[in-house]
Amino acid sequence: MSRLLRINTRTKEYAFEEMGEYLGLGGRALTSRLINKEVPADSHPLSAQNKLVFAGGVLAPTNAANSGRVSVGSKSPLTGGIKESNSGGQFAHKLPKLGLTAIVLEDKPEDGAPFSYIFISGDKVEFKDATDTVGMYNYAAHEKVKQQFGEKAVTCMIGPAGETCRMAATIQFSDPEGQPTRSAGRGGMGAVMGSKKVKAIILDPEANEKTEMGNPEAFKVARKKWVDILMGHPVTSQGLPGFGTAILVNIVNEAGALPTKNFRTGRFDKAENISGERVAELIEKRGGKIKHGCHTGCVIQCSQVFNDKDGNFVTTGFEYETIWGFGANLLIDDIDDIALMDRMCDEIGMDTIEMANTVAMAMEGGLVKWGDSKGVLALLKRVGDKDDYLGRIMGNGCGFAAQAFGVDRVPVVKNQSLPAYDPRAVKGVGVTYATTPMGADHTAGYGVCQNVLKVGGDVDGHGKAGNIEISKNLQVATAAVDSLGLCLFVAFAVLDDAQGVPCMAELVSGLLGTEYTVDDVVALGVNCLKDELDFNARAGFTAAADQLPAFFSNETLPPHDVVWDFSAEELQAAKV
Amino acid sequence: MIKPCFMRLFVDLGPCSRYLLAMKIELRCFATLHRFLPENSKQWEIPDGWKISDIVAHLNVPEDELKLVFINGLHAEIDAVVKDGDRVGLFPPVGGG
Numbered sequence: 001m002s003r004l005l006r007i008n009t010r011t012k013e014y015a016f017e018e019m020g021e022y023l024g025l026g027g028r029a030l031t032s033r034l035i036n037k038e039v040p041a042d043s044h045p046l047s048a049q050n051k052l053v054f055a056g057g058v059l060a061p062t063n064a065a066n067s068g069r070v071s072v073g074s075k076s077p078l079t080g081g082i083k084e085s086n087s088g089g090q091f092a093h094k095l096p097k098l099g100l101t102a103i104v105l106e107d108k109p110e111d112g113a114p115f116s117y118i119f120i121s122g123d124k125v126e127f128k129d130a131t132d133t134v135g136m137y138n139y140a141a142h143e144k145v146k147q148q149f150g151e152k153a154v155t156c157m158i159g160p161a162g163e164t165c166r167m168a169a170t171i172q173f174s175d176p177e178g179q180p181t182r183s184a185g186r187g188g189m190g191a192v193m194g195s196k197k198v199k200a201i202i203l204d205p206e207a208n209e210k211t212e213m214g215n216p217e218a219f220k221v222a223r224k225k226w227v228d229i230l231m232g233h234p235v236t237s238q239g240l241p242g243f244g245t246a247i248l249v250n251i252v253n254e255a256g257a258l259p260t261k262n263f264r265t266g267r268f269d270k271a272e273n274i275s276g277e278r279v280a281e282l283i284e285k286r287g288g289k290i291k292h293g294c295h296t297g298c299v300i301q302c303s304q305v306f307n308d309k310d311g312n313f314v315t316t317g318f319e320y321e322t323i324w325g326f327g328a329n330l331l332i333d334d335i336d337d338i339a340l341m342d343r344m345c346d347e348i349g350m351d352t353i354e355m356a357n358t359v360a361m362a363m364e365g366g367l368v369k370w371g372d373s374k375g376v377l378a379l380l381k382r383v384g385d386k387d388d389y390l391g392r393i394m395g396n397g398c399g400f401a402a403q404a405f406g407v408d409r410v411p412v413v414k415n416q417s418l419p420a421y422d423p424r425a426v427k428g429v430g431v432t433y434a435t436t437p438m439g440a441d442h443t444a445g446y447g448v449c450q451n452v453l454k455v456g457g458d459v460d461g462h463g464k465a466g467n468i469e470i471s472k473n474l475q476v477a478t479a480a481v482d483s484l485g486l487c488l489f490v491a492f493a494v495l496d497d498a499q500g501v502p503c504m505a506e507l508v509s510g511l512l513g514t515e516y517t518v519d520d521v522v523a524l525g526v527n528c529l530k531d532e533l534d535f536n537a538r539a540g541f542t543a544a545a546d547q548l549p550a551f552f553s554n555e556t557l558p559p560h561d562v563v564w565d566f567s568a569e570e571l572q573a574a575k576v
Numbered sequence: 577m578i579k580p581c582f583m584r585l586f587v588d589l590g591p592c593s594r595y596l597l598a599m600k601i602e603l604r605c606f607a608t609l610h611r612f613l614p615e616n617s618k619q620w621e622i623p624d625g626w627k628i629s630d631i632v633a634h635l636n637v638p639e640d641e642l643k644l645v646f647i648n649g650l651h652a653e654i655d656a657v658v659k660d661g662d663r664v665g666l667f668p669p670v671g672g673g
Binding site for chain 1: 604606607608610643644646648649650651665667668669670671672673
């Protein structure tokens with residue numbers, strides 16, 4: 001079965017509907033189509049007119065490797081534009097077991113209404129009072145949720161940041177170990193969920209509807225070929241499981257593109273101390289885990305479990321962006337304190353990239369000293385306390401905090417703050433930051449592949465030539481991958497393998513029992529981007545929004561002394 | 577006393593032993609290549625005129641394990657000539673996000 005479940009958060013009514021005009025869509029293609037069609041572009045993101053959509057990808061009903069990513073879509077409180085926030089966890093593969101492709105939260109309760117859990121089984125939706133976990137940190141709250149709904153409960157949940165509608169608030173998804181550690185991080189999706197007074201969505205652990213493959217034999221062949229492709233590439237089979245994403249610290253630093261002290265230079269002299277090699281060494285020594293998948297069926301296993309010096313669990317999902325943001329960007333090189341920051345963000349439910357850039361604004365504003373990791377931890381702790389005005393400022397992200405503190409060096413596009421690659425030295429991803437409908441987003445079109453990693457080609461990241469093309473192509477490819485529900489890291493294998501995209505099409509053909517072509521895969525991505533660009537245009541975004549802050553054009557970046565030199569007009573060519 | 581040193585020179589540098597030790601470079605070997613890192617890597621003495629391929633051969637790095645070469649932060653090919661004071665970084669195939 002493939003159904004759309006609509007839930008009214010004010011009346012508590014619900015309807016299991018046919019997919020109708022959304023038939024054939026999944027993941028980001030579905031969330032962006034629905035938001036574009038059903039949410040007035042001038043809605044206030046925290047109002048009753050906004051909707052929050054959770055969708056598994058087209059391949060979520062299958063056991064294809066790495067097909068369990070979930071898309072969360074809405075109008076973003078942070079950017080004011082359309083947002084798809086992507087996450088790991090168990091949620092996407094559970095939805096088809098309930099006969100669902102997507103869940104849509106609509107409307108919002110009256111002011112002062114209590115928070116609810118929403119429990120979903122195959123034929124009904126129940127609202128339960130969630131007052132007892134409001135204000136709690138996520139790990140403890142999730143234990144209570146499991147006590148109430150079962151140890152095997154598959155969930156998504158907001159923490160105190162989402163409850164207080166902070167613009168940097170995440171939605172945390174439960175992982176294969178039943179912990180709330182995987183984040184739909186960017187763009188404040190947690191704030192939208194909080195505005196609708198939904199504390200958590202719990203999917204019935206007993207639900208187990210099977211999906212028949214349309215052409216089981218063809219699917220089986222494609223499934224095996226797909227695993228061979230992923231296991232046949234050194235990045236997906238060795239690099240990522242061996243060292244995780246934090247391996248990028250040393251590479252991006254070596255390339256002179258690691259943003260240091262709020263995007264002032266491209267090299268951090270203490271990069272070694274926060275590198276993937278150092279993290280792997282500590283994990284081995286302290287008994288954590290080096291290979292770890294964020295969802296069942298992942299064969300890449302790039303994540304990890306990180307312990308403290310006494311061998312106690314600190315955090316998981318401890319990734320490059322977080323380590324860069326709380327590390328080099330703030331002149332912090334204490335990896336254990338950075339791990340505590342990661343844990344704090346998971347507990348309160350806030351985006352690590354956004355919070356790292358927000359802390360940078362606090363440092364620029366003199367609230368905390370550069371490099372003061374203990375000061376940073378104390379600051380992060382204040383987010384989510386509804387009576388703490390500084391916490392409320394910090395939880396609203398980089399742009400808002402910069403205005404509060406009188407800071408003029410603000411690394412944001414469409415009010416979302418920049419990730420871990422300086423755009424002056426990695427222009428392929430810089431074009432993406434400027435032109436993706438998502439705001440400054442690296443995953444939306446990861447030009448780092450061609451500029452730094454020599455995956456999918458080799459294009460100089462310091463010059464303009466070729467970088468608009470690679471960003472545009474990557475944006476389309478990424479939107480397609482996000483719509484199929486595949487982990488974006490499959491791209492490392494697929495970009496270097498001509499069999500990759502055809503195999504993705506064959507997986508879908510095997511599922512549907514009808515022919516699905518490479519052109520269909522591409523169309524999924526192109527049409528998704530068209531929906532997003534359309535929404536943003538109607539929300540008031542013009543070409544002027546497709547540009548980086550002026551300081552990137554006015555200041556050269558050491559060590560290579562490169563500068564951002566694309567105009568907003570030139571950048572329009574990166575859009576479909 | 578000199579002879580044992582000379583023997584070491586021949587053993588260490590093989591066919592390159594006829595060149596003088598004329599350059600010092602800063603060498604970094606990352607991820608799985610870390611195991612090939614020589615002593616004094618931050619001030620590593622090598623013969624004048626060596627290319628990246630000479631370094632790789634000398635350290636016994638298997639060709640299929642080397643993916644990225646940086647010289648002073650810029651991508652370089654395996655046949656690039658290294659100069660005194662260069663910062664060289666070697667990486668296997670890696671990815672992330």
